[in-house]
Structures are given as C-alpha cells and as structure tokens.
Amino acid sequence: xxxxxxxIPPLPQLLMIGHGLWPKGMxxxxxxxxxxxxxYVTGGRFYMTEDDTAYELERGDLLILEPGxxxxxxxxxxxxxxxxxxxxxxxxxxxxxxxxAIKWSTLLGKGTDKDLTPVDQxxxxxxxxHLDPALLVPLLDEMTELHETLTLRNSLRLNVxxxxxxxxxxxxxxxxxxxxxxxxxxxxxxYLKTHMTEPFDAEAMAAALHYNFDYLSRCLKQxxxxxxxxxxxxxxxxxAVTLLLTTDLSVQEIGEQAGQPNGNYFIRLFRKxxxxxxxxxxxxxxxxx
Numbered sequence: 001x002x003x004x005x006x007x008i009p010p011l012p013q014l015l016m017i018g019h020g021l022w023p024k025g026m027x028x029x030x031x032x033x034x035x036x037x038x039x040y041v042t043g044g045r046f047y048m049t050e051d052d053t054a055y056e057l058e059r060g061d062l063l064i065l066e067p068g069x070x071x072x073x074x075x076x077x078x079x080x081x082x083x084x085x086x087x088x089x090x091x092x093x094x095x096x097x098x099x100x101a102i103k104w105s106t107l108l109g110k111g112t113d114k115d116l117t118p119v120d121q122x123x124x125x126x127x128x129x130h131l132d133p134a135l136l137v138p139l140l141d142e143m144t145e146l147h148e149t150l151t152l153r154n155s156l157r158l159n160v161x162x163x164x165x166x167x168x169x170x171x172x173x174x175x176x177x178x179x180x181x182x183x184x185x186x187x188x189x190x191y192l193k194t195h196m197t198e199p200f201d202a203e204a205m206a207a208a209l210h211y212n213f214d215y216l217s218r219c220l221k222q223x224x225x226x227x228x229x230x231x232x233x234x235x236x237x238x239x240a241v242t243l244l245l246t247t248d249l250s251v252q253e254i255g256e257q258a259g260q261p262n263g264n265y266f267i268r269l270f271r272k273x274x275x276x277x278x279x280x281x282x283x284x285x286x287x288x289x
Contacts, residue, residue, distance in 0.1 A: 002127040003102065003173055004064060005095040009118050012036070014162040015087040019144045022046070022081045028073030035089045037065040040140065042133050044081025049074045057083075060130050062169075066094060084140045088162070097124065099173050105185060105223045107234055114245050114285050125169050135172075139165055184209075185223040188216050192228060196235045197259035202228070236260055237273045244282040251278045 006012065015035060021043075028048060039048065039057065046057040050071045055063055065071045067089075102124060109119050139161060146158040187209055195205075205228065206213040217227055224231060240258040243249055249257070255266035255278075270278045 003097045003099055003124045004066070004127055005097045005102075006090055006123050006125065007092040008121050008123050010091070011123075011163055012088040012090040012166065014159060015089055017084065017086045017140070017143050017147045019084045019140070020082070022077050022083065024079055025076045027076040028071075030070065030072035032068065032070040034067045035087050036067055037071070038084075038086040038088070039063045039065070040084045040086075040131075040136060042082045042084070042137060044077060044079045044083075046077060046081050046083055047073050047075045055128065060133055061128070062126060062131050062136075063128050064125055084136075084144070086140075086143075086162075086165070096127070099124075102173070103223060103225045104174055104182075105189060106225055107231075107238070110238065110242075112242065112245050123166060123170055124173050125166065126173055129172060131169075131172055135168060136165070139168070181219040182223055184211065184216065184219040188220045188228065189224070189231070192231050193235060196232055196239070197257070200229055200232055232259070233269060233273070237270060240266075240270060240278065241274070241281070244278055245285055254278065 039046065040062045041057045041059055043059055046061075048055050048057065048063060048065070048071060050063075050065050051069050054074050055061075057063055108121055111119050143158060143161045143165070146154050146161070150158065188205070191205055191209060202213045206216065209216060213228075220226065220228055220231060226234060236258040240254050240260075243254045243257060247254075251267065252263045255261060255263055258266070260266035260269060267277055270276075270281070274281055276284065
C-alpha cells in the first residue's frame with residue numbers, strides 16, 4: 001500500500017467536508033489546487049484521474065488527491081454514486097512511503113521542560129485503500145452534520161473528530177502490528193527497557209525471551225530500525241539527556257544511572273548520538289533558559 005507521510009505537528013487543518021449523491025452522467029471537472037481532497041465512495045462507482053494515474057473507485061474505496069496535482073473525472077459516473085469528500089491543508093509537503101518501510105516502534109525524542117518547540121513526529125495516511133464503511137461512515141456523518149451547522153460552540157468538536165479520522169486512517173495502515181514479528185519485537189523492547197542499566201548480555205536476553213538472539217535482532221530491526229545494542233544505547237542516551245537537563249548530577253553520576261559507568265565511553269557514546277559532549281550539551285541547553 002502506498003502511503004503519504006506528513007510531518008507533525010501541526011496536524012492537518014480541516015477545511016470542509018461534504019456528502020452527496022452524484023446522478024448518472026455527472027462528471028468531476030478538471031482542477032489543480034493547493035489542498036488535499038480525500039474521496040470516500042459508499043455507493044456506485046466514481047472515476048478520478050490524478051496527473052497520469054486513473055482510478056476507478058467502488059463502494060469502500062478511498063483516495064487522497066494531493067495538492068498541486070491536476071485531477072479530473074476521466075468519465076461520467078454510470079450509475080448514481082454516493083461519496084464523501086474532505087478538504088484539508090498541511091504546511092509540509094507529503095512524502096510517498098511504502099507501508100512496509102514504516103518502522104512503527106521507532107523511538108522519538110521526548111520533550112523536556114527546556115524545549116521551546118515540539119519534537120518532530122510523523123503521521124501516515126493511505127493514498128488509495130479499500131476500507132469498511134462501518135469504520136468511517138458514522139464518523140463522517142457526524143462531521144458532516146457539524147460542518148453544515150457550524151457554530152463557535154461546536155467548531156472544536158469538529159476539529160477533534162478530524163483528528164480521529166486521521167488516526168483511523170493511519171490505523172488501517174498499521175494493521176501489520178498484529179504480526180508475530182511485531183509482538184516479538186515488543187517483547188524485546190520491554191526486556192531492553194527493564195535491563196537497560198545492566199551490561200548488555202545477548203545470551204541472557206535470548207534465554208529470557210526463549211528465542212534465538214539472531215531472530216530477536218531481526219524482529220527488532222524490522223520494527224524499530226535498530227539492533228538490540230543500538231536500542232539500549234538509544235534508551236541510555238534518552239535517560240542521560242533527561243538527567244542532564246533536570247538535575248545537577250555530575251556527568252559521571254549520570255552515566256552510571258543511565259547504565260554506562262565507564263565515564264570516557266559514556267562521553268564518546270553521548271557525543272556520537274547528540275553531537276556534543278554531555279557537559280557541552282547541558283551548558284548549551286541551560287543557557288537558553
């Protein structure tokens with residue numbers, strides 16, 4: 001499945017939502033504009049071309065048309081066709097991504113009380129997919145009703161529902177989270193979190209989880225992009241960053257609490273991940289306050 005990767009925050013901004021029944025013979029006009037146009041067909045058959053790619057959408061089919069591309073109906077509908085359309089905007093350009101390439105368990109840097117801007121994250125939407133109407137229609141109906149009678153009182157609710165719509169669309173992409181490799185990856189993650197301050201021991205990890213270490217490594221790499229040791233280092237550096245910015249502990253003490261008691265190695269590891277020594281990183285970020 002092709003997906004659209006959008007950097008967040010901010011979340012996409014809902015512009016409008018519509019619902020209608022297109023009579024036989026009606027055809028979408030040609031246009032190119034600067035917003036996204038999500039189409040969801042719940043009855044009949046709808047024809048839409050984006051640039052040079054033609055789509056034939058049946059009941060349950062969803063298509064997201066991208067800003068800046070030209071789209072048009074390549075032929076009139078041949079039967080009464082019911083569909084919803086949702087227009088939304090987003091300041092960052094989309095990036096095409098294969099579902100299999102998305103590493104859902106990738107750790108993101110967490111915000112601290114020293115941060116002045118939010119940490120970059122990503123959301124994913126299906127470009128073209130077949131979705132059960134029971135998943136979307138009740139939500140789209142509520143959004144449509146609110147949009148048609150929009151008031152100051154209910155505008156926030158409409159925007160909350162648009163966020164839920166995007167979350168449901170992303171959930172349809174991440175269905176692979178039910179796979180065996182993902183569950184094994186999650187078990188490995190929990191083990192590494194529990195033992196992050198202990199010396200890394202591949203044999204002990206394999207014995208505790210009852211899987212060959214090479215297999216555990218492949219599962220973890222598939223879903224996080226990191227080997228077990230790399231994941232431990234990532235956890236340790238995150239712990240160190242938090243302690244640097246929220247305590248007055250020495251660099252040596254922070255290394256010990258993060259699971260790296262060898263001071264020289266801890267400093268080299270920290271510089272590799274963060275681009276600065278622990279002391280310099282602390283001074284740089286505290287100087288901003």
